[in-house]
Amino acid sequence: MRAARRAAGGGSGRPRGAGGARLAAGLAVGLAATLLTGCGEQAADAPKKVTGEAAPVPGDSSEDTSRKESASPSSSSRARDGDSKESEKEKSGSSGKSEGAGSSGGQGGSGGGAPETGACKTSGLAFSTSPGMAQGTLLVNLENTTATTCTMHGFPGVDLQSAAGSINADRNGLAAPTVRVSPGESTRFTLHYPPNDSGGSGLNVTSLVVTPPDETSSQTLPVSINLPVSDSTESGVTVGPVGAGK
Template structure:
């Protein structure tokens, strides 16, 4: 083989090899370019419900986050309100007896001073301290109401007791113990009503307590 022909074959082989190398590089670049749009399209297919064509983990994570925020918002508006605790209530009592009534009335005021709204319902515990011992009030059977007290709002209930018309010294009242509904902590108050109660025959407490929110006149 002559030298010229050998050189021509070498040049031809080099040209073919170069062309193949360029084609491989173009295929590699083309593959990368095709991969990027695919990933972008996957990101855009996340639906409002959180499903994703690019993978359930990513879609589920986004859906979980969205649902959690919505649940949090709902809880803030419709969630349970805590009960009114003794420590957040300012409790006072006033004489509310009207001349001519058969029984005396003391009204107990419960003011929410805790800085947050609270729920209250039912009957408070009421005990009168007397020189003859403690006297527990009986519920008068009024229908109970569920109330939400915003900070600064108040509600009331009534205590109804017989007036001592016996002419005797009767039973001397020395104080008032109030326990808010569904609570165990009590507060001791000054008794603002009549100083004495008539002596009873021991057949039951003559003192009645009304439901919270129903501080009317009479028992």
């Protein structure tokens, strides 16, 4: 009887393999639902993208940003600054060389100072005569005809020429100044001689031979001087220093 039921139950009951397949399918559906639920929660927690401009960070305004950008020099500005510094160094170096050359020239006498003056030469002077303020005086004028200033110091040499011979003028003993004569200017000295008051014909002097101080070359000037004739060995003719003529 039991054998007949088992046989009947085995024929009408569900096979075991079909039940196991349904259980596996149910577990798979449950696991998929759990995964979808977790992903949905993570998607809900993720930050959402908002359109528009990003807000600046507190404490870092646009003005601060522009100041920072302007404070940091660009590579081009650094390059220009470097070029300008190099050019300044080159200029300072060239100016230093030029200053050194100028100083060495100054020590050699060719600097930017006034040129040194030398003694007046006979060839650079123009000679003339004019009457003095007192009787028996003659002024001899010496004009600088050169382009540079010259100096004279001392007594000139003066010889009076006549038909009877030559008379040498003596120095009168006055102090001799140093005279600087600029181009185109003149200085002078005074010749003193005794006038002829004797009533006689006297001695006629027709020329003067003048030698400037510290010179050996002379200049002859025509004059008309009448001296008294005397038995004295002294002529009484004297000459003053250059620069003291009156």
